[in-house]
Structure formats: structure tokens, C-alpha cells
Amino acid sequence: MKELIIALIAGVGAGGLYAMLGAGLVVAFRGSGVINFAHGAVAAYAAYTFDELRENGDVYLPWFDPIPEFGFLKTLRINNLPVKLHLGEDPSTWLAVAVALLMSAFIGLLMHFLVFRPLRNAPTLGKVIGSVGVMLYLSSIIAVNFGGQNRADVGFGGFTTDSPAVEILGGTIPRSNFYLLAAAVVMGAAVWALYRFTRFGISTRAADENEKGAALLGYSPQFIAGANWVLASVLAGAAGVLFIHKTQPALFVLFVVPALGAALFGNLSSVPGATVGGLLIGIAASGGVELADKGWWPAWLPAEGVRNTVPLLVIILILYFRGDKLPIRGSISIGRQPRAPESNNVLIGLGVCVGIAILLSNIFVSSWEAILTTSLLATLFMFSLVVLVGYLGQISLVQFSLAGVAAFTMTRLAADGTKVRPNDFFVNTGWDLPDPLAALGAVIVATIVGLVVGIPALRIRGVQLAVVTLSAVIALEDILIRNTTLLGEGAKSTNPTPEPSWFGQYVGAFNPDTNRTDYWKYTAFLILAVSLVGVAVANLRRGAMGRKFLAVRANERAAAAAGIDVSKTKMLGFGISSAIAGIAGVLFAYKLPAVSSDNFSVFAGLALLAFAYLGGITTIGGAVIGGLLVAGGLSAETLGVHFEDIDVAYINAVGAIGLIINAIVTGGEGIAMLQTDQGKHILAGLRRDPTIAPPDSVLNLTQEEIQGDVEGALV
Amino acid sequence: MTKNILETDGLTVTFGGLNANDSVDLAVPEGTFVGLIGPNGAGKTTFIDAITGYVGMSAGTATFDGEDIGALKPHERAGKGLIRTFQSLELFEDLSVRDNLLVAGYPTKWYTFILDMLHMTPKNQEIEERVDWALDILNLTDVADAMPTDLPHGRRKLVGVARALAAKPKLILLDEPAAGLDTTESTNLGRQLRTFLDHDMSVFLIDHDMGLVLSVCDYIYVLDFGQIIAQGTPAEIREDPAVKAAYLGEQAGEVQAQEADRIRESQQEEVPS
Numbered sequence: 001m002k003e004l005i006i007a008l009i010a011g012v013g014a015g016g017l018y019a020m021l022g023a024g025l026v027v028a029f030r031g032s033g034v035i036n037f038a039h040g041a042v043a044a045y046a047a048y049t050f051d052e053l054r055e056n057g058d059v060y061l062p063w064f065d066p067i068p069e070f071g072f073l074k075t076l077r078i079n080n081l082p083v084k085l086h087l088g089e090d091p092s093t094w095l096a097v098a099v100a101l102l103m104s105a106f107i108g109l110l111m112h113f114l115v116f117r118p119l120r121n122a123p124t125l126g127k128v129i130g131s132v133g134v135m136l137y138l139s140s141i142i143a144v145n146f147g148g149q150n151r152a153d154v155g156f157g158g159f160t161t162d163s164p165a166v167e168i169l170g171g172t173i174p175r176s177n178f179y180l181l182a183a184a185v186v187m188g189a190a191v192w193a194l195y196r197f198t199r200f201g202i203s204t205r206a207a208d209e210n211e212k213g214a215a216l217l218g219y220s221p222q223f224i225a226g227a228n229w230v231l232a233s234v235l236a237g238a239a240g241v242l243f244i245h246k247t248q249p250a251l252f253v254l255f256v257v258p259a260l261g262a263a264l265f266g267n268l269s270s271v272p273g274a275t276v277g278g279l280l281i282g283i284a285a286s287g288g289v290e291l292a293d294k295g296w297w298p299a300w301l302p303a304e305g306v307r308n309t310v311p312l313l314v315i316i317l318i319l320y321f322r323g324d325k326l327p328i329r330g331s332i333s334i335g336r337q338p339r340a341p342e343s344n345n346v347l348i349g350l351g352v353c354v355g356i357a358i359l360l361s362n363i364f365v366s367s368w369e370a371i372l373t374t375s376l377l378a379t380l381f382m383f384s385l386v387v388l389v390g391y392l393g394q395i396s397l398v399q400f401s402l403a404g405v406a407a408f409t410m411t412r413l414a415a416d417g418t419k420v421r422p423n424d425f426f427v428n429t430g431w432d433l434p435d436p437l438a439a440l441g442a443v444i445v446a447t448i449v450g451l452v453v454g455i456p457a458l459r460i461r462g463v464q465l466a467v468v469t470l471s472a473v474i475a476l477e478d479i480l481i482r483n484t485t486l487l488g489e490g491a492k493s494t495n496p497t498p499e500p501s502w503f504g505q506y507v508g509a510f511n512p513d514t515n516r517t518d519y520w521k522y523t524a525f526l527i528l529a530v531s532l533v534g535v536a537v538a539n540l541r542r543g544a545m546g547r548k549f550l551a552v553r554a555n556e557r558a559a560a561a562a563g564i565d566v567s568k569t570k571m572l573g574f575g576i577s578s579a580i581a582g583i584a585g586v587l588f589a590y591k592l593p594a595v596s597s598d599n600f601s602v603f604a605g606l607a608l609l610a611f612a613y614l615g616g617i618t619t620i621g622g623a624v625i626g627g628l629l630v631a632g633g634l635s636a637e638t639l640g641v642h643f644e645d646i647d648v649a650y651i652n653a654v655g656a657i658g659l660i661i662n663a664i665v666t667g668g669e670g671i672a673m674l675q676t677d678q679g680k681h682i683l684a685g686l687r688r689d690p691t692i693a694p695p696d697s698v699l700n701l702t703q704e705e706i707q708g709d710v711e712g713a714l715v
Numbered sequence: 716m717t718k719n720i721l722e723t724d725g726l727t728v729t730f731g732g733l734n735a736n737d738s739v740d741l742a743v744p745e746g747t748f749v750g751l752i753g754p755n756g757a758g759k760t761t762f763i764d765a766i767t768g769y770v771g772m773s774a775g776t777a778t779f780d781g782e783d784i785g786a787l788k789p790h791e792r793a794g795k796g797l798i799r800t801f802q803s804l805e806l807f808e809d810l811s812v813r814d815n816l817l818v819a820g821y822p823t824k825w826y827t828f829i830l831d832m833l834h835m836t837p838k839n840q841e842i843e844e845r846v847d848w849a850l851d852i853l854n855l856t857d858v859a860d861a862m863p864t865d866l867p868h869g870r871r872k873l874v875g876v877a878r879a880l881a882a883k884p885k886l887i888l889l890d891e892p893a894a895g896l897d898t899t900e901s902t903n904l905g906r907q908l909r910t911f912l913d914h915d916m917s918v919f920l921i922d923h924d925m926g927l928v929l930s931v932c933d934y935i936y937v938l939d940f941g942q943i944i945a946q947g948t949p950a951e952i953r954e955d956p957a958v959k960a961a962y963l964g965e966q967a968g969e970v971q972a973q974e975a976d977r978i979r980e981s982q983q984e985e986v987p988s
Contacts, residue, residue, distance in 0.1 A: 340809055536832035543831025544821045551807045551818045558805040561767065562819035563793035563882055572828060 006171035007290030008283050013173075014258075015282020016180030017243045018311075021255055022262025022274035023188050024235035029268045030195075030208045031228020034116050035463050037131045037470065039236050040256030041138035042107050046237030047249035048146045050100035051153040059085045059099060060145040062107050062138070064653060083145065093156045097241055104237025105230045107138075112229040117222060118664045124462045125337060128395055129613055129663040132466070136606045137656035139253050143649035146249075155245025159183075163245075176245065181279070183242055187235065188275035194231075195271065204228060208269070254602060257471045258285070261311035264318045264467070277314070285310040300486055305479035312471040316456050319468060323459030337553060338669040340390055340618035343538040350531055353624060357527050369523055370516065371637045373509060373591060376526045379627030381584035382612040383530075383537045383620070388577035389609075390618035391541060393553030394457050394570065398469040399450075400608055401476045402578045403585030404600025406446035408480075408487040410586045411595055414438035414498040415488065421496065421593060428488040428495055435500045435507075443582035449480065450578020451571060458567045461556075473602050481597045494594035509591040526587055533580055538620045540576075549573055607631065607652045610659040616670025625671050629655065718781070720745045720886050720917045721766065721797075725775035728758070728765050728941075735761040737941040738775065743886060748909065748918045750928045752952075753938035759921045760802055762938070763888050767799045768792050780885060796885030800875045800892060806863040812874050813859040816846040819882035842881075849880040852907055869900045876904075886917045893924040905931050905978050926974030929953060949975070 021039060028036045045062060052058055065083050087099070111134055119130045154161045155176070163176035195201035207214035207221045215221055240252055258281050265277020285307045292303035343349070357372065384399050415430030433441065453476075456468045484491045500508045502525075509522040540546045551559040552569050560566055589595045598604075611629045616622020628635045631651035662670060721743040728736040735758040743749045753759050764770040766777045768789040777784050779797050787795075798819075807815050820842040830836040850856045853873045863871050872895055879887050889908075893901045905927050911918050922928050928935065929949045937945040937958050945955045952958055953975075 337809060539834040540828060540831045542834065543827070543836045544817075544823050545828040545831045547810060547814055547818045547821070548823060550809050550814075554807040554809050555805050557769070558801060558807065559818075560769075560789040561793055561799050561801070561805075562878065563790050563798075564818070565788075565790045568825075572825070576828060 002169050003171065004287060004290050006169055006173065008287045009168060010173045010177055011283035011286025012181040012279060013177030013246065013282070014286065015279035016177070016182075016184035017239055017246075017255060017278075018258040018262045018282050019184035019275040019278025020187055020235060020239035020242070021259030022266065022278040023184075023191055023271045024232040024239070025256075025259055025263035026266055026268060026271050026274045027191060027228050027235060028232035029263065030204055031232070032112075032116050032120070032225040034119075034127050034131055035260070035263075035268070035467060036111075036134075036232070037128075037256060037466075038111070038134035038138055039232070039259060041135050041142070041253045042104055042233050042236040043240035043243075043255065044142055044249050044252035045107060045138055045240075046100040046104045047153075047240035047244045047252055048142060048151070049103045050096050050241050050244060051151045051249060052146060053087060053091055053096040053099055054093065054153065057086055057088050057091055059087055059103070061085070062103070062110065062141055062145075064141055064144045064650065097156065100241050101234055101237045104233040104240075108229040108231075108233025109226065111233070112226045115660055115664075116229070117225065120222075120225070122663065123337070123667060125395065126663045126667050128463045128466050129668050130660050132397070132606060133610060133656045133659035133663065135253070135256070136603065136610055136659070137653055139250075139603055140649040140653035140656060142250065142253075144647060144653060151244075151249055153244045153249075156241075159242050159245055161245045180242060183238075184275055184278065187238065188271050191231075191235070191271045200224075200227065254474055257308070257315075257474050258282070258311040260467050260471065261314040261318075264315055281311050281314055284314075300483065302478065302483055302485070305475065305483070308471075308474045308478050312468075312475040315468055315471050316460075319460045319464050320456055323461070323464075337393055338390075338616075338618050338667060339673065340541065340550060340553075342542050343620050346535055346538040346620070349621065350535055353534075354527055354531055357523075357530075368637075369520070370509070370591075371632065371634055373523055373526055375627040375630065375633035376523075376530050377584060377588050377591065377627075378608060378611070378630040378633055379623050380526070380530045380533060380587065381581060381608060382615070382617075382623035382626045383533050384577040384580035384584065385609065385612045385617055386537055386620065386623050387540065387549075387580065388573050389612075390622075391546060391549040391553065392570065392573035392577075394454075394573065395462065395466045396453075396457075396469045396574075396577070397466055397605065397609060398453050398472045398476065399577060399581045400600055400605030401473050401481065402446045402450050402453075402581040403588060404481045404595075404597065405449050405476065406442040406582035406585035407589035407595045407600070408491060408495055409445045410438050410442035410589055411495040411497055412487050413441045414500070415496075416498065428490060428498075430488065430498075435498075435502050438498075439500075439583075439586045442586050443579050446582030446585060447575050447579045449476070450574050450581070454571055454574030454578075457570050457574065470602075473605060477597060477600075477602070481600060490594065491597070494596040496594045497589050497592055500590045507590060510593055522590060525590075529583060529587060533583065534620050534623075537580070545569075545572070603652070607655060610652075610655045613668055614655060614658045614662050614670055616672030617668070618670075619672050622670045622672035629658075631655070717745045717747075719743060719778075720780055721919065722778045723766065723775060724778070726762070726765060726772055726777060727774040728761050728770055729773040734941045736765060739938070739941075739943055741936055741943065743917050743919050744934075745917055746912060747933045748912060748920070748931055750920045750922070750932035750935040751938055752922070752925065752928050752935060757938045758941040759938055760890055761941075763799055763890050763921065766792075767797060767888065793882065796883065797888070798879045798882045798884035798886070799888040800879045800890050802890040802894065804863075804868075804871050804875060806871060806874055806878070808862070808864050811860050811862055812855060812866075812877075813846065813850070815863065815874055815878050816849055816881035817842070819878050820845055845883065846881050849877040852880070852910065853877045854903070869896045872896060873900075873904070880911070884916050886919060887911065888919045889921065891922050892920070893922050893927050901927060902978055902981060906981070926978055929975035930978040 021043060025036060025039050028034060049059060052060065061083055063081065063083065065081055115130050115134055119126050158179045159176050163174045165172035166175050195205060203214060203219040204224050207219060207224045211221045259278065261281050262274045262278030266273025288306040288310055289303045291297060292301065292306045357376065381400065381403055388394050388396055388399065411428060412430045413433045414435055415428035416432040417427065417429040419427050453472050457465050460468055480486065482492050488495050490496065499506060505521060507521050507525045509519050511519040548564050548569050551562060551564060552566055556566050592599065608630065611626040612623060614629060615626030627633060631648040636651045662668060666673065719742040723739055723741045726736055726739040727734060739762060751759055751762065761770060765772050768787060772785060779795060784792050807818060810818065821839060827836060850859050853876060855873060855877055858866060858870065863874055872892060876889065876892050893904055896904060901924055908918060908931050920928060920932060932949055935947065935949060935952045936943050937952065945952060945958045
């Protein structure tokens, strides 16, 4: 009991961080109506900036050199975009703090002008994609500019690793935990006072309530939005700098999840509410982790899982009980969705794609086959997004985790307790099921988990569903994927994949003759799976149930009036999509000698979502294009021949930029839709052809914007 | 005496202390055309929302086809043949006009998606024909393959009505189908509405267009501040002093009545049935 109380008190440290981040989320939301998934990434960038400056005296601007010094490009000697500035050998701590905060402010300005201002009239979907795009962009840029190595920043002021301990009830808690609590309360109070008492705050509140009304009174809504973005980002940066002594800066990116819980606790509008919510989440999580250490705690629920489940539960409970089964009359519509035309000539398209794939697999030797299968796997996975996000309109960020669940479950079900390969580190005990059954079982488990994750979607819609599913990603990773009790000893690092054999045929990718992942039967097996699932998903769109999916996506109220059971239809969509994700996960595992949770990380999932959107999330063709674009896939590696060793993070950063541009330009329709009529209007608008009038819904683009899109498509 | 397809008894809907519907007793006899009129904010749409399950009833009962439907969900009520349209368009904008109608009419089982994926969903001839009929009766056949967003407002409105017809209603609840229609469209719609009765359904109409309501309805209820203040045949409603005071106004009443006569005459000329 005493330990529990100590743990609860110690929770104010992490709680303080969540509170500061949550307050920033509220500020950004009030200023612009955007739920900023990138908020944690801003904190991370500031923390890295702080540490890098103290360590090396360097400042990295938040972009990357568009022309990397790889291969022949080195000889071009093009005047590159400056990225690194050297500020001297031993800058003072306070300079580092100031620079970190300035950097956050700068990122806030960039976000406002480059992303959210152009998206201000976009439908909800566009804003979600834009904000996920910024999150992916910033985390990729962090990987490019700051690399993957661990940081060991000791902090500054009272916020240091060697902060003296306070004795409470015989236990010790670092004093810095209480400083964090104090910082959160002071910051929250300051922002509250700013909104309550200053002209700026009042005008923000006015614009929040009624943008047109505020504009009529002489306030510029765009100035207000921009100023709030800067304020929100500075709050994020301050949180990052104050908390850096506790953790690795990279982890800040995902602290956006408990911060979202905090912000929702404040109903996305109250800063004091968010502060209280953040502190409560930190305290509850710390208490939960303490309980998980007890003997009676079930072993299948690991302590790390508890920490990340608390914000998920808070978010789901708040949103679920605030939501309605059907949107009420006059509630804000979700806005225009990307069109989802029927795929014509499915068989012809399929024939061409399969032909090309087979041709490529025969021409390409060794690693090329691995690259081809990377694209095929990505396409196969993206089919699950086509069903769920494209047809049914449910923005789920969790599907790739379900692929991971399937992959790990498969290794567990198929394992027979013997060493698969001589150099395997772990030996997995399992059920020793024959492979088709193990695969089937894994897909069923992924489907069931997907259905459970889908339950909140019955009442939670649009951007809020994106929030829930993002928090589910974090929770699933610790509860299921990295769960050694359930999924085998290797779950935390690597689980060896048993050699897959279907009806006596070895279908794994690993070729013992060449020691590479290029076994042709695997490629053929994968091509078969992609073809079957692709045709099935295309047919679904043309059928009676597919029509109902689109009806639910377009208008839940009207769908119910047409006799459609909206809840069941959503569940069906989650089930189908999760099963497809599961199939992709199993086949992904067949490619790998061992599966690791890193293969199914949040960022891998978000990158796949980004490329799926970029290709076109509503069609089969879009998934094929998306599969070509992914890092390690055909298009990236074709260029990679020239770039020698191109970093995954570069590809993802470019993908994120493409995603943001896609959201701004087409409302998220993607490359596959550019060949349709509306796409032609967009292109015609670019050429400023006066004879073709663009439809109202299409924004006019600048030359630079389309160029960016085309570049995104090419990389 | 025919039975009532829809009957409400003391139906009350309360929004935060305000009775949007206050103890409404209303009946739609099978095979008849019943209208509900009332000024803006009288609670007409709330009434439709309540009987179709979009808002909860605070008190009272609603009986449809002899069954208490108070506990059913909206789609279950629709499945029983209680089909509504919406005042605002609420079409499925990603589906063609024809698909908008097919969504409503096509029965699906849990395994339909498997048949879909194999492209083996059997065509349901009866429903295809019903959809063709619904498109035809509302003059939408020529735009069957167009997207709703490409149509002018008036025709989109008709797509909403056609979608309800395709769902094989026993009772169709029309929420201001003529709002936003021009005079010609409105007159045409009035002509078609009566013919709905020949296809095994009853009709319940809410509209602002008094000419339309007085000309097509067999029986009319008048709602004001959530309460039924009058009911009767069109002729009785036209003369009712309470209705005149609450809604029509002396002058307007005359104009509307003349308009109703004009529509009725044009119907008799062109639709001899």
C-alpha cells in the first residue's frame, strides 16, 4: 500500500509532462480547430535541438537537404539548402534553452503557413491527414538530422538526472518530479490567464466560437491561428526541454497520446482541464505500473502495457460516452470524402500487374526480388486500408499493428520448440500447428483484435477515431506484440519465424542456397495472395455490401434511414480489413527470418498509411501505386541505385511531404485519382487553361505545389 | 373502418425542459394520405425523428403496423417498412443516383460480402424493377447514372424521395419534399405523390407548401408549439379559425386555398386515374 502511494505521488513527474503537452494541444485546437498529432514530435525536435547544441554546438533546421550528397549527385555541386548551423563550441545552457524554444516557435510558424493555413477550409479528413503527415515528417527529419543514437542529456536547472531525492513514507522521489508538477501548473495557469485577461486571449476565444463574427469585429482569424500555433509549439518545446533528463527525446513523439487524453479531459477547450487530466493520467499510469509488479497481477498483462493502456482507456471512455450511435441532426458534417469509384476492368488491370510482377521477379536477381516483395506486401496491406478507410471512411491508424499481431501469433502457433536456424537467439515453444492452420489462426486472432479495437468506432467518428486508434497502436504494442508471456520469449526482440511450408511446399522467402530473401516460390505465393485479395476488394466495391459501406461513409443518418445497420456494417468493415491486415502480416513474417516489434512500429504503420493516401486510399490502383512508393519498395530502390545507401527516413520524409500536399491539393484523393475527370480539372487549373473551369471544390494550385506532388510520386 | 398503419399516443419529446412534441395523438389509416403542417419550429421534423427513432421519446407510444416500435433502432424501423426522407438532402454523395436507390432496396445477409468479393451476388430482379419504377415515377431515369452532386437542388431532393420509395415502404414519411423545388417541380411532385397510394403504401407528408398539402392530403393535422391544435379534412382545415390564426393568416389562407384548387384541377386534367 505504501509503495502504491509513493508510486502515485511520483506519477506527478510524467503527469506534469502530459499536462504541459495537453495544454499545448488545447491551444492549437482553439486557435485552428486542428488536433495536432505532431505535437509530441515538436517537443522531440526541441529536445534534440537543446541536446545537440549543448553537445556539439550545432543547430539543425527542421528540414533535410533535398539533394543528398549521395553517389553522382555529390559531383553536381548544387547550392544545397542549408541544414546545419554551427553556433560555437560551448554554448551556455540558457542559450540552448532559448534556441530550443525559438526552434519550436519556428516549427509552429511553418506548420501554420505551410500546412494548416492552406488546410483551414479542408474537410476533417484533410486536417487529420495533414497533421499525421507533419508527425511523420518531423519524426523522419529527427531520424535524418539527429540519427538514431541514444542521448544522455542530464538536463538543467532543477530538472536534472541528479536531482536530490525527497523522502516520503520511507520511499524516495526525485525532487525534479515536483518541479515538473510545478512547471505544469504554472504554465497552465499562465495560458489560462492569457486567454482570460488579454485582448489576444479574448479574440482567440471569439474566433473559436465564431470565426466570421470575430473577423467582422476586426480580428484576423489567420493571425490568431498563427499566434496560437506559435504559442502551442513553444509550450511543446518547453515541455521537451524540461523533461529531457527523464527520457530519450525520440520518445516524446508518442507522448502525444497521453497528451491527447489530457486535452480530451479538458474537452479540447479548457487549459486547466487539460492540466488536471494530464496529471491524473500520469498518476494513474504510475500507480498501475506499481500494481503490475505485485504477485497477484496476471502475468499476461505486462507493466509497460499498463502504462500505455491508461491513456487509451481515458480517451475511449471520454469519447465513447460523449458520442452518439448516430450523429445528431445539424451536427457538423465530416465534409467531402475522397471519391471511391468502382474499379473497372479489374481482371485486365490485374493481368497487367501480375504480368509485370512476374516479369520483374524473373529479371531481377537477388535483392531485387526482396524489393519487389516489399512493394507487394505493402500493397497487400494497403488493401486493408482501402476497405476500412477508403470504402467505409473509418480513419484507423491501428491496422498495421494488427498485421504485427498476426505475424507474432503465427510464429507462436507454428513453432515446435526446436531451433529453426543455427543462429537463432531464441527458441520459441508453440502449438506446432501445420502452416496453413497457423496462418489461419493468426488471421483469426488479428480479426478478433481488430473487431475489439473497432468497438469504439460505433460511437466515435472522424478525427476522434484517429485519436483512439493511435492510442490503441501504443497500447497494442505493449499489451500484445511485445508480450513475452503470450507470444513467446522473443516477443521483445525477435521471434524466429518457423520455416513456412504449405502442403509440403516451402514458401518462405529465405533461400538457403543464396543466403538471401529471394526464393521464387515465396514471390509467386505473394503475387497470388495480392491478386486474390485485390480482386476481392475491387469486387466488394461493386457489390451490395460495398454500396452499404459507401453509404455509411457518406452519411450515417441516411444510411440508417435506408435500413442499414450502421453498427454491424462498421464491425464488418473492421473485420474484413483486419483479416486482410492479418494476411499481410503473416506473409510479411514469411519473408523475415525472425519478426520483431520494430517491423510493426507506429512509424512504419503511419508511413504505410501515408503512402496509401498518396497512392489513393479509395481504389485498388491507389494501393498498387502506394506499394510502389514505400521505402524499400520498387520506386525508392530504383532511385536508390544511384543514391547508394538511401535512408528509410528520407523516403518517409518525402512521403510525408507528399501526403501533406495531397491533403491540401486533392482533399486526400491521391495519385490514382489524377487520371479521372476531377484530376484533369486539377491539372488543367495548373496550366491555367481558361477553357476548362475547375469545379468549386478544387483549389487552384501553384506550380511549386504540383511539382512537389510529382516529386513525391517519383521518389 | 381500416386499421391504422401508424398511431401515436401521447407522444412527447423533451429537449432540456422544452416539449418539442407535447402529447401528440396522431393516426395514419392504412392506404391514406395524411399531412402534418405547422409553422417553423412547431416540432414537425422532431415528430418524424421520434417515430423513426432518431430522437428518443420522453413519453407516449408509437405503434407501427400493429407493433410498438418505441424500443427499436432506426434501421430496424426502416426494415419494417417505416421509411423517411430528410429535409436536408442527406444523399449518399459517392454513389450514383441508381446506387443510392439500390442501397435502400437491397437485402444483405452477413455473408453477402463474401458473395460480393467473388462477384457472385445474385441480381435481385424484383428490386431492380422497383428501382426502375421509382426512378421513372420521379422523372429521374435520365440521370440514373449521374452523381447526386452533379444534379440541381430540386432533382436531388427527388432522389431522396425516390430512395425512400425504393426501400419498399409501408408508410413513407416525407419531410418537406417540396422545399427548394420551383413551382413546376412542386406541381409535378404533387401529381406523383397521390399515385404512391396505388403501390401498397400510405403517405405522411410534412410541408410548408400549403397549396401542396391542402391539395394532396386526405386528412391534415396542424401542429403548433408541439401540440396538435387542429385536425380534419383539407376543407375543414381551410376554414378552421385556430389554424388561420396560428399559421395561415386570413389573406395567406385565401391565396393558398386558391393555389390548392389550381393544383387539384391540373391533377384531374393530367392524371385521370
